[in-house]
Each structure stands twice: as structure tokens, then as C-alpha cells.
Amino acid sequence: EPSSAASRGPRELAAVGFANSGLDEIAGVGADPKRGGYSRHGFDRVELELREWFTEQARRRGLDVRTDRNGNLWAWWGTPGKGAIVTGSHLDSVPGGGAFDGPLGVTSALAAVDLLRDKGFQPVKPLAVLVFAEEEGGRFGVPCLGSRLLAGTIEADKARALTDLDGTTLGDAVRAAGLDPARLGRDDEALATIGTFVELHVEQGRGLIDLGAPVAVAESILAHGRWRLRFTGEGNHAGATLMGDRRDPMLPAAQTVVAVRQAAKAVPQARATVGRVLPVPGGTNVIASTVDMWLDARSPDDAGTRAVVAEIAAAAREAAAAEGCAVEITEESYGDTVVFDTALRDRLAGWLGGVPALPTGAGHDAGVLAARVPTAMLFVRNPTGISHAPAEHAERDDCAAGAVALAEVLERLAG
Numbered sequence: 001e002p003s004s005a006a007s008r009g010p011r012e013l014a015a016v017g018f019a020n021s022g023l024d025e026i027a028g029v030g031a032d033p034k035r036g037g038y039s040r041h042g043f044d045r046v047e048l049e050l051r052e053w054f055t056e057q058a059r060r061r062g063l064d065v066r067t068d069r070n071g072n073l074w075a076w077w078g079t080p081g082k083g084a085i086v087t088g089s090h091l092d093s094v095p096g097g098g099a100f101d102g103p104l105g106v107t108s109a110l111a112a113v114d115l116l117r118d119k120g121f122q123p124v125k126p127l128a129v130l131v132f133a134e135e136e137g138g139r140f141g142v143p144c145l146g147s148r149l150l151a152g153t154i155e156a157d158k159a160r161a162l163t164d165l166d167g168t169t170l171g172d173a174v175r176a177a178g179l180d181p182a183r184l185g186r187d188d189e190a191l192a193t194i195g196t197f198v199e200l201h202v203e204q205g206r207g208l209i210d211l212g213a214p215v216a217v218a219e220s221i222l223a224h225g226r227w228r229l230r231f232t233g234e235g236n237h238a239g240a241t242l243m244g245d246r247r248d249p250m251l252p253a254a255q256t257v258v259a260v261r262q263a264a265k266a267v268p269q270a271r272a273t274v275g276r277v278l279p280v281p282g283g284t285n286v287i288a289s290t291v292d293m294w295l296d297a298r299s300p301d302d303a304g305t306r307a308v309v310a311e312i313a314a315a316a317r318e319a320a321a322a323e324g325c326a327v328e329i330t331e332e333s334y335g336d337t338v339v340f341d342t343a344l345r346d347r348l349a350g351w352l353g354g355v356p357a358l359p360t361g362a363g364h365d366a367g368v369l370a371a372r373v374p375t376a377m378l379f380v381r382n383p384t385g386i387s388h389a390p391a392e393h394a395e396r397d398d399c400a401a402g403a404v405a406l407a408e409v410l411e412r413l414a415g
């Protein structure tokens, strides 16, 4: 008998008030007055504070909290074991990000546990809330780091050596957080406990606005990755160096930004972005010696994304050569198209009274896990259609509908 969120009683809806109070409780943690929004990055002071908050919240609910080898937090309802129904998301953000991307999935998971408890539900299968480490790659550059390490889709040695802007390696950061860096890496034991994974997430586009619906299930994720382009020229004096005597890496970098737009427009549904540029040494009166620039490129399939990147790489090489500069291009992370388990997705949509299915342009830990275990996602309407920015939003009623939908799904899967 399908039941939609709207058909749930007022008592249950009231109980989901926690989805919002959870976000309220962490509203002051990691607010970034300089950029606006939130800056919460893997294993930094702010993210560690959020982990403590989560641990406390989970313990209050009688959940058994454990940290896995890769710094992901698991809160178990029932004895940990194989075939568990696992739900969760992440607590880190992009620099200057919104309040909902990540935390909504975590607070909704706790709210769903409250809802199920409230109605006397006893899970037959073990149930766990999972918080992934460094999903955005805002500190160490590789997104979905916790889930990639868990699933073994990043080499442990490569991960340990990842370095933040201050020169701290991931190995150092996890050691400072009380973990053993030698144990980072593929964790088949932990992965084997997951029977089904469900991630609830704020929608990051306009799909649900256009459909006039509060909740959707996820269909697919674009093939996407990140590349570093390092342009090397010759550092020199801004006043003393004649225009004809320069090898200024800023010039090919700028020309490449223009090529990024053109290359993405040439491939249907492709997106390509330069959101971070770092001229070194970075002085107003200094011609830079190097410019590091990061490219984020995405399209519906591997071939499309690769074509966009190849076009950009060719443009970067040509522009660098014309200025007497060199360019080195490094792929920092990549993930092929994800199509979520269609049978599972259809079951979820049916249980929720026929909610729509939507593709997403954003990456998720659920996308990483989808290659290894049955995985689904729920999206909650974002009335601004904006994400990775302070304007990202979800109305309280929609957050409630999302948590009720998640509770419904967990009940069906774990009962």
C-alpha cells in the first residue's frame, strides 16, 4: 500500500521538526564571514566540531557510533552486520557553501530515526546513519574522498599524499584527528555491511521547482572530474618588463578560461568551470611565474566529458606556446556516469506515491557507492535552484516531507 509523505499524520510531521532543528543547531558552526555561507572542510576544526555534534546526537538516540578506517562515521541502530540499510551524507562544504548540501541528509537521517522510533518500529535488518568525510574535496581536492577510500576507488598512497593549501597532507590531517594514516584505504569489511545505501540531498538545480513537487528520487549523475592546469612562465617586474619581453602564464590561463566555455557549449548537456585560479607568487606588481588553475568538467557520458577536456587541453597548449610558456595538465579525480539501480529507484518512487525521478549534475558519495552496492537517492526541493553558494535553500515543510519520505523508505527496506 503506497503512502506519500503528505498522507502521514500531523504527529509524525511534528516529530520531524528535528530535521530543521538539527540544521539550526549547527547553524553557527563554520559560518564564513569573509565568503558568506559556510566553509567546513574535511578534518578541519569546524568539521571535527560537527562530527562531535553528530556523535552526541546519535548517542542521545542510543545509536552506537564508530569511526571507520577512513574517518567516516557510522551510527548503528541494532548490531552492526551484513545487509544493513544505511543512510547518510556529509557535513563538509565547499568554500562559502550553503547550509543544506550534505547536512540535510545527515539531519534528515536522524529525524527519520526519531520518526521510526516514535511509531515503535523495530528494524529487522541493521540500520545505520553514515557521515562521509570530505565529500566536496574543498580541502584536499578530491571529492567524495571518504567514500572513494571506502570503496577503493582511490589508491591509499595517493590519498595519503594529498595536500591542502597550507601543506598539510591528508595523512597528517587524519593522524591529528586520531586516526592511523597507515590504515586508510579500501575497506571491504565495512562495505560488506551495506545491503542498501540511501542518501537524501537538497536538490541542486531547478527540477523540483519546475515539477512543483517537494521530493524526487535520483536517476543519474553526470560523468565528471577535476583537472589541474599548471601554466609556467617567467616571474618578473610588472613595471620594468616590456610587453614584448614577457612570458606571462596569466595570459594563456585567461585564454583557456574562454576556451572552457566554448568547449562545453559544443557538447550537448556538458558543463565546464574554472572556479579556482592561483597565480604564484600573487603580487599586483609581479608577473606571475606560474598559474595553477582547476577545471571541473561534466557531461552525460564519458566520451562527451573526455571530448570537452581534450578540446580545452589543446587550447591551453596552443595558448601557452604562443606566450613562450609551458602547461602541465593533471587529472586529479574522475568518475564515470552513474545510473542508479532502476528497480530500487522504482520501488522507492512507488512507496512514496509516485514521486518523480530526476538526473543530477552534482556528484555524491551515493554515486561512488553505486558501483558496489544497491544505492538510491532522494532529492528535496530547493526553491532558489542555487547550490554551492549561500543562496542554497530548502523550506521547512519540504525538509519535513523529505525526512518523512526517508523514514518511509527505511521502514520498508529495514522492516
Ligand code: HGY
Residues within 6 Å of the ligand: 135, 136, 143, 144, 361, 362, 363, 364
Ligand atoms: O558535485 C560536486 O561538485 C561534489 O561532489 N559535491
Ligand code: MN
Residues within 6 Å of the ligand: 094, 101, 136, 362, 388
Ligand atoms: Mn556539494
Ligand code: MN
Residues within 6 Å of the ligand: 090, 101, 102, 135, 201, 363, 364
Ligand atoms: Mn553534497
Ligand code: MN
Residues within 6 Å of the ligand: none
Ligand atoms: Mn620594487
